[in-house]
Amino acid sequence: MPTYPAFRIHQDAQGHHAGIEQLPRPTPAAGEVLIRVGWSGVNYKDALAGTGRGKILRTFPLVGGADAAGVVEQSAHPCYQNGEAVVVTGWGLTHDHDGGFAGYLCCPAEWLVPIPDGLDPRRAGIFGTAGLTAALAVHRMLVNGQEPGLGPILVTGASGGVGAMAVAILARLGFSVSAVSGKPELTDWLRHLGAAEVLPREALAGATRPLEKARWGGAVDNVGGELLAQITRTIAPGGNIAAIGLVGGHELHTTVMPFILRGASLLGCNSVDIPYPLRRTLWNHLASDWQPPDLEALVSETVALEGLPPVFEDMLAGRTHGRVLVAL
Known part of the structure; x- marks a missing residue:
């Protein structure tokens, strides 16, 4: 056999x-x-x-x-x-x-x-779960009204698979991307992927009040925990936060004020069970207009x-x- x-x-x-x-x-x-x-x-x-x-x-x-x-x-x-x-x-x-x-x-x-035209098995493998998850986050944000005029998009965990994909896709779509990474040696690499700026994790510390100055038009968060709570306090009116990861913790300690007073939205992203029609749509985007250069x-x-x-x-x-x- x-x-x-x-x-x-x-x-x-x-x-x-x-x-x-x-x-x-x-x-x-x-x-x-x-x-x-x-x-x-x-x-x-x-x-x-x-x-x-x-x-x-x-x-x-x-x-x-x-x-x-x-x-x-x-x-x-x-x-x-x-x-x-x-x-x-x-x-x-x-x-x-x-x-x-x-x-x-x-x-x-x-x-x-x-696999749609524009990709082959190897290039589809490069995207994989990470690319599909990032695409789902971008899709959910766009459907909910995210557009470049709202301000820069913050991507946490930007050096990881999903984070790097999100940086590249969002930059491809014309958003200004602020990438957060604890690896300063990857700054040039993240800029090559399309990040307009690369920030250390410490740059987000200190946002403790229910509402802080609005800094981000939206965010793709791969960390969760306290970092996600800080993002909710600094999101611009009408902005969306796509929540993907929880390596920083599964608990979220924040208030309803960003969601009520600023109309912010927290969008959960689970790429495991994406319905087939949307799954195929996302792969078609990855093969064409969302594919990083x-x-x-x-x-x-x-x-x-x-x-x-x-x-x-x-x-x-x-x-x-x-x-x-x-x-x-």
Whole structure:
């Protein structure tokens, strides 16, 4: 029986352990598609899952990886043909279903998106979950009336995958972007992606009153906690805050005053369960009018499956930036 390599995660009597295994190549059941994976990417949740430091997986063992881009190897669904380029992110990948850190991935056809013109599997892999999440944040802000005239957009956690994508997409759309990063050595890189200014984290400290001077027309926040609370106090009238991450904490201590007196909006973004029509719309934007002019600049490293464990450690320790690609 043909086999393929996969980075598989276990939690059993031996505790947490993960590594490369050879698995039998599956045959898709009715309604499923077998993908020959070309590219995946490492997300923060992948590092948590791969090291066992976060409760990401609901069942064990599972193949890690929340992203997969490649071509259809075998289809049991009428909408997909062999050789078609597809991408899948979110849904149940590396949660309760095998993910993209593998030579093959079999999943329901409804999870897939045909890779649109303007992208190929590698470029779709560069976007991955990070790009789709950033696109969802931008979409929600635009639908809610965000426009450049409201003022600069603050992006926190700007050196991470989602943050860097948000910087590049917003700059592409004509917004002035203020990027917040704790890594001063990445200032030139963030400016290359489109940031008009790069600020240290300390620049946001001190906003403690219910309302402070309005500084930002909107924000994409990848941190949460106290930093998000400070942003709510400094958002301009009519501005939107897209909330994506919680590495700084899941609690939010603020008041209703920014939302009532300034009409600010807090928009939650969950890219895992985006409905299919919107998911396809966002990928079409990423392939065309939202695509950064230098997408390759977002890639900081490309590794094989064997390189995943050290990347996980580096990511959790804050030593990575942008997108780390996984070549299958």
